[in-house]
Amino acid sequence: MSATLTDRYIAATLRGVPAEAHDDVRNELTGSIADAVEARIEQGESPDEAERAALNELGDPAVLAAGLADRRLQLIGPRHYLTWLRLLRLLLAIVPASVAVLVALGYAISGADVGDIIAESIVSGITAGLHVCVWTTLAFAVMDRLGAAGSPRWNVDRLPENRSTGRGLADLIAVAILMPVAAFAFVWDRYFGFIFLHGEAYPIWNPALWPWWMAAVFVLFAMAIVVQAVVFVRGRWTTRIAIVNTALQVMGASWFLTLLGRGELFNPEMLEVLMVESGVTSETLRVLAVVFGFFGVCAIAAGGIIDCWLKTARDARTA
Structure with a gap:
């Protein structure tokens, strides 16, 4: 004789219950299901329909077994x-x-x-x-x-402090000062140099970058100031401003990394003098260039991008 739906349901439930509790669970379930089926038959349902409806109402036998065994159905509570x-x-x-x-x-x-x-x-x-x-x-x-x-x-002592969203005047002032200072440093390096060897000054950056490559840098500097000015005027960061700032960061990093990869970023005369004077090999210089590119340019660009999107998210929540 094939097992009934009730027999199959009870067997499935017992698989998730400790063996010592099988008899008690079997007797309890048998009585509960029988009472539920009888009540439905009295309401006019057929025996098969009543049995199926009663078991559906009890639900998944694995869930029922977990409840009977006091076992949590979750990975982390x-x-x-x-x-x-x-x-x-x-x-x-x-x-x-x-x-x-x-x-x-x-x-x-x-x-x-x-x-x-x-x-x-x-x-x-x-x-x-x-x-x-x-x-x-x-x-x-x-x-x-x-x-x-x-x-x-x-x-309440664990409540976080309110953090600045970066829409104040401080960011605009900082960028408005740093960008011109950086531009002035590039100009000074071009005409006066920063590396002094044997009484002679050498520019750090390749003089061949002037005028067009350096003009691109100065345009990026100016646009960075404009972005901060727009944030200050609007009083908050927006998705569009964050996208523009991200594009500026990517373009700035691309400028450096492109010239670095092509070996055109630094002044070749300076590198040659350094190699002769200090005994530094070209391989060492290449390694230093890679380190400069990854940990300098990429880190600064990534930091600027992450910072602006965090501020955008905070301003969106407080808007």
């Missing part, structure tokens, strides 16, 4: 969830980007192609992010199952 989420966000903001930069730097120093550098850094960053998610979640799941204590009880 509320006691640890917020701590897990905050830590995961922090690690994802730091680890993948750091790994990608270090891998790219290693491949660049080894002389790999640009395509290989980009591909390997992206793959490494994604892999690092996956590892962060898996191992962080696994650690908290184990803590939750072992019953480890959660975070301390919350109180």
Whole structure:
């Protein structure tokens, strides 16, 4: 004889219940289902329809078994969830980007192609992010199952301080001062130089960059001041302003990295004198250039982009 729906339901429920509780659960479920079926038959339903409706009302036997066994159907409970989420966000903001930069730097120093550098850094960053998610979640799941204590009880002393959204006058003043100072430094370097060897001054930047390459830099400086002025006038960051600022950061970084990759950024006469005077090899100079590009230009551009989008998000929330 084939098993009835009730028999199959009880058997499925018992799979998730400890063996010592099987008899009690079987007897309780059998009685409850029988009462529910009988009540529905009295209301005019057929026995088959009544049985099916009663079992549907009880729901998934795995969920019922978990409730009977006092077993949580969750990977991480509320006691640890917020701590897990905050830590995961922090690690994802730091680890993948750091790994990608270090891998790219290693491949660049080894002389790999640009395509290989980009591909390997992206793959490494994604892999690092996956590892962060898996191992962080696994650690908290184990803590939750072992019953480890959660975070301390919350109180008002843990409220974060209100942070400036960056729409004040300070940012405009800072940019309005720094950009002209940087432009003046480029002009001074062109005509007077910053490197002095044997009584002779050498420009750091390649004189061949004048006038057009340097004109592009000065245009970017001016546009950066305009962006901060618009933010100050509007009183907040907007998505459009953030996009323009991101484009400026990318163009500025591209300017440096393009010339750096082509070997046209620094003054060749200065490099030659440094190599002769200090014994520095061309390979060492190449490594220093790579370090300068990744940790200087890219870090500054990335910082500017992240900062403007964070301010945009905060201003959108407070608008």
